[in-house]
Amino acid sequence: MKAAVYEGPRTVTVKDVPDAKIEHPCDIIVKITTTNICGSDLHMYEGRTSFESGRTLGHENMGQVVEVGSAVRKVQVGEYVVLPFNIACGFCKQCERGLTNYCLTMQPEPDLAGAAYGFADMGPYQGGQAELLRVPYGDFNALRLGEDAAERQTDYVMLADIFPTGYHATEMAHVKPGDQTIVFGAGPVGLMATYSAILKGAGRVWTADHQPDRLRKAEEIGAIPINTAEQNPA
Ligand SMILES: [Zn+2]
Numbered sequence: 001m002k003a004a005v006y007e008g009p010r011t012v013t014v015k016d017v018p019d020a021k022i023e024h025p026c027d028i029i030v031k032i033t034t035t036n037i038c039g040s041d042l043h044m045y046e047g048r049t050s051f052e053s054g055r056t057l058g059h060e061n062m063g064q065v066v067e068v069g070s071a072v073r074k075v076q077v078g079e080y081v082v083l084p085f086n087i088a089c090g091f092c093k094q095c096e097r098g099l100t101n102y103c104l105t106m107q108p109e110p111d112l113a114g115a116a117y118g119f120a121d122m123g124p125y126q127g128g129q130a131e132l133l134r135v136p137y138g139d140f141n142a143l144r145l146g147e148d149a150a151e152r153q154t155d156y157v158m159l160a161d162i163f164p165t166g167y168h169a170t171e172m173a174h175v176k177p178g179d180q181t182i183v184f185g186a187g188p189v190g191l192m193a194t195y196s197a198i199l200k201g202a203g204r205v206w207t208a209d210h211q212p213d214r215l216r217k218a219e220e221i222g223a224i225p226i227n228t229a230e231q232n233p234a
């Protein structure tokens with residue numbers, strides 16, 4: 001299969017690598033149909049991490065299931081799934097508390113917790129900037145999508161990371177109906193935080209950034225834009 005392989009700082013090459021395959025009875029194999037490149041991929045791309053040369057990037061993945069292991073019960077071949085970027089077992093102490101980002105069994109280093117696809121220090125798992133992706137514990141990690149999945153891939157792929165990350169910010173900020181909310185930064189996650197605050201019924205939402213194109217998008221969503229470049233002229 002082809003994959004986007006990290007070969008050192010600022011060097012990523014599309015090359016042939018061995019096909020992803022079932023390694024454990026709970027695995028599924030997904031044929032990737034849509035993925036995002038994330039801002040946090042830059043940590044690896046720019047060489048600021050211990051990410052090993054030869055590994056495949058990509059933790060925001062969706063696609064169609066092409067194979068399931070013998071112990072997989074829910075996920076079926078042919079289904080479209082989106083994969084939240086964290087890989088978790090579903091049965092350890094942390095997963096049972098809902099803290100799947102600190103899963104204890106998918107991280108091989110005893111001093112660390114948590115795992116992810118194609119990410120530094122998050123276990124040996126390959127990323128989804130590839131034709132095929134191995135998903136451990138497929139029944140737990142794959143979010144199975146409905147009939148409109150194929151047509152709405154660019155919406156659903158947001159569930160791998162960007163949308164829940166922005167939503168989580170509004171959870172941590174306890175945004176409630178009628179609240180006045182301001183979001184600093186209108187990159188993809190900031191825009192999703194803006195959108196989440198509006199979905200939660202915030203009375204007014206301001207979004208601050210210095211990029212006019214981002215602010216236009218925030219306004220489209222329903223926020224009041226604040227151009228910080230104009231607020232603080234250099
Ligand atoms: Zn991401």
Ligand SMILES: [Zn+2]
Nearest residue numbers: 089092095103
């Ligand atoms: Zn776990």
